[in-house]
Amino acid sequence: xxxxxIKGGRVIDPxxxxxxxxxxxxxxxxxxxxxxxxxxxxxxxxxxxxLDASGRWVCPGLVDMHxxxxxxxxxxKETIETGTRAAAAGGFTSIACMPNTTPWNDGLxxxxxxxxxxxxxxxxxxxxxxCVSKSGEGKELAEIGDMARSGVVAVSDDGRPVGNTxxxxxxxxxxxxxxxxxxxxxxxKDLSAGGVMHEGYVSTLLGLxxxxxxxxxxxxxxxxxxxxxxGGRLHLAHLSTRGSLxxxxxxxxxxxxxxxxxxPHHLVxxxxxxxxxxFDPNTKMNPPLRREEDRRALxxxxxxxxxxxxxxxxxxxxxxxxxxxxxxxxxxIIGLETSVPLILDRFVRxxxxxxxxxxxxxxxxxxxxLGIGKGTLAVGADAxxxxxxxxxxxxxxxxxxxxKSRNCPFHGWTLRGWPVATVVGGRLxxxxxxxxxx
Ligand SMILES: [Zn+2]
Numbered sequence: 001x002x003x004x005x006i007k008g009g010r011v012i013d014p015x016x017x018x019x020x021x022x023x024x025x026x027x028x029x030x031x032x033x034x035x036x037x038x039x040x041x042x043x044x045x046x047x048x049x050x051l052d053a054s055g056r057w058v059c060p061g062l063v064d065m066h067x068x069x070x071x072x073x074x075x076x077k078e079t080i081e082t083g084t085r086a087a088a089a090g091g092f093t094s095i096a097c098m099p100n101t102t103p104w105n106d107g108l109x110x111x112x113x114x115x116x117x118x119x120x121x122x123x124x125x126x127x128x129x130x131c132v133s134k135s136g137e138g139k140e141l142a143e144i145g146d147m148a149r150s151g152v153v154a155v156s157d158d159g160r161p162v163g164n165t166x167x168x169x170x171x172x173x174x175x176x177x178x179x180x181x182x183x184x185x186x187x188x189k190d191l192s193a194g195g196v197m198h199e200g201y202v203s204t205l206l207g208l209x210x211x212x213x214x215x216x217x218x219x220x221x222x223x224x225x226x227x228x229x230x231g232g233r234l235h236l237a238h239l240s241t242r243g244s245l246x247x248x249x250x251x252x253x254x255x256x257x258x259x260x261x262x263x264p265h266h267l268v269x270x271x272x273x274x275x276x277x278x279f280d281p282n283t284k285m286n287p288p289l290r291r292e293e294d295r296r297a298l299x300x301x302x303x304x305x306x307x308x309x310x311x312x313x314x315x316x317x318x319x320x321x322x323x324x325x326x327x328x329x330x331x332x333i334i335g336l337e338t339s340v341p342l343i344l345d346r347f348v349r350x351x352x353x354x355x356x357x358x359x360x361x362x363x364x365x366x367x368x369x370l371g372i373g374k375g376t377l378a379v380g381a382d383a384x385x386x387x388x389x390x391x392x393x394x395x396x397x398x399x400x401x402x403x404k405s406r407n408c409p410f411h412g413w414t415l416r417g418w419p420v421a422t423v424v425g426g427r428l429x430x431x432x433x434x435x436x437x438x
Contacts, residue, residue: 003027003045004426006385008037009053013060014356015364015376024058026383026426034379051428053387056420059359060377061093061384064336065366066158066183066237066261066311069095069126072113073102078316078404080114081121083336086314086403088430090336091419093384094125094367094374099136100159106131106142111150123429124422125384127153127372132171132182138163141170148178153370156183158237161219163189165226172232181233181259181369186219186244187211187287196327198271198288206275208326211288213241220244224251227258235369236260238313240287242297249306259308259369262298264335264342265409267310270295273409274326281322281329282409285315302353302361309366312339316405334403338396338410340388344417349390383426392418 004026011022011034018034025033027045064087070078078086080097087095097114099105105114111128118126130147134140136157144155155175162168162184175182192215197203199210220236224247227234239245239260251258265285270292273283283289301307315332322329343362347353353361363386367375374384393416398406422430 002426003048004423004428005044005048005050006053006058006387007050009056009058009387011058011377012355012359013377014359015060016378019356024377024385026385026423029383029425031377031379031381031383034377051421055389055391057355057388057390058377059386059388060363060375061422061424062091062340062362062386063094063366063372063374064092064312064314064339065096065309065370067095067097067314067336068100068316069097070101070316071117072110076318080117080126082402082404083314084118084123084126086334086336086401088123088422089402090338091340091386091388091422092124092336093386093422093424094127094372096127096129096153096370098129098156098158099131104131104135105129106134106136108143108146108150111147111152115151124424127151127370129154129156129183131155132157132162133167136160138167141167141174144171144174145178148180152180153372154181154183154235156185156237158183158185161185161187161189165222168223168226169230172226172230172234176230176232180371181235183235183237184219184223185237186216186223186239188215188218191215191218195288196284197274198290200271200291202271202275213243213290213294216241216287217243217247220247224256224258227256231257233257238263238266238287238311240266240290240298241294245297245301245306252306261309261311262301262307263311263313264339265333266290267295267298267302268342268346269409277409279326280409281324281326282333282407284326284329284331285333286331299347299352302347307361308369310339310343310361311366312336316403317407319406322407333407333409334405336403337401338408340419341396341415341417342410344388344390345415349416383423385423386419387421388417389420390417392416392420394418
């Protein structure tokens with residue numbers, strides 16, 4: 001098997017408390033050797049390809065734990081092949097895919113299809129997430145045991161909340177047996193019904209029906225109570241309000257087994273974007289973009305450790321679906337190819353978080369929550385590596401995206417700090433051609 005030497009980069013591997021100039025030798029899909037750059041030569045096997053990483057960060061492969069790949073059933077939006085290509089281009093070596101496909105991934109047959117198709121056509125590693133309930137309908141439990149045995153790394157009805165607290169309790173008792181997390185989309189549907197954006201000053205101004213922050217917070221509080229009751233592992237997806245974070249912070253203090261994620265768009269945009277873009281449907285997502293004070297609270301959560309992971313909630317939609325009237329358009333935006341530059345440009349470059357914390361949020365922690373054994377470049381670890389050029393400045397151009405969809409509100413933004421090479425199992429699966437750009 002091929003070997004690869006990544007030379008002269010800044011290795012940022014918080015799992016081994018490393019932040020140093022190291023050469024990294026990858027052999028047979030594993031990290032074989034790490035050696036300080038310039039100190040002697042590694043015993044490099046003949047035919048080893050050399051990747052010059054000078055001026056670049058060498059990070060454990062990034063993990064996006066919240067992706068909608070749309071296959072099976074909605075291949076006009078995305079496929080496992082195109083979604084994993086988008087992931088590789090965005091610097092991700094592992095992604096977890098949500099079960100709201102057609103049909104939903106609520107049993108063995110869909111799980112096995114995704115695993116097999118990812119093996120055939122996937123460019124990065126794909127970890128399926130199974131349903132909590134059959135067809136995500138919140139009535140009967142899905143075949144959680146069967147799915148866990150065939151490779152799902154978590155369960156969720158994402159796209160919808162579990163809602164029914166009795167079912168949630170049963171599901172958490174079950175997931176405890178398999179030691180997998182239950183991921184919930186927190187939304188009280190009675191409170192949010194009919195809403196298309198955050199309920200507040202801007203929605204009133206625009207005359208659009210709102211979804212109050214309380215719709216999320218009620219569900220967070222309810223989920224935390226059930227988690228406390230069962231002792232199961234709860235992961236809260238895409239939190240968006242200050243109140244939600246305060247509840248999680250408190251639950252963590254009390255020792256509950258709870259983790260949470262935020263998306264780059266909730267960290268970067270507010271409900272003002274709906275007005276400023278004059279109703280661009282690419283500012284419509286669920287949970288909706290919130291107030292500035294919520295955004296600031298999320299940023300504080302990045303700093304103080306309340307937030308465990310950053311996840312894209314990559315939600316591809318076909319242009320014909322997305323470019324309807326704001327009221328009619330489906331919720332969601334794609335994010336695999338913009339997450340890393342947004343976080344680097346807005347939060348790492350500005351010193352709000354350190355590079356090691358960035359790696360924790362986008363690799364170490366999501367890997368740990370899902371139990372997939374990634375998130376480190378220790379000798380012997382899987383040779384999944386993301387190379388980042390922290391100085392590279394370029395515009396977001398949806399025309400260049402690998403994703404099948406284009407529903408992205410960041411087109412035309414110039415961002416500094418981009419993933420430039422992605423290595424999965426020791427194999428270079430994506431390399432950004434930057435010569436023309438620099
Ligand atoms: Zn969701």
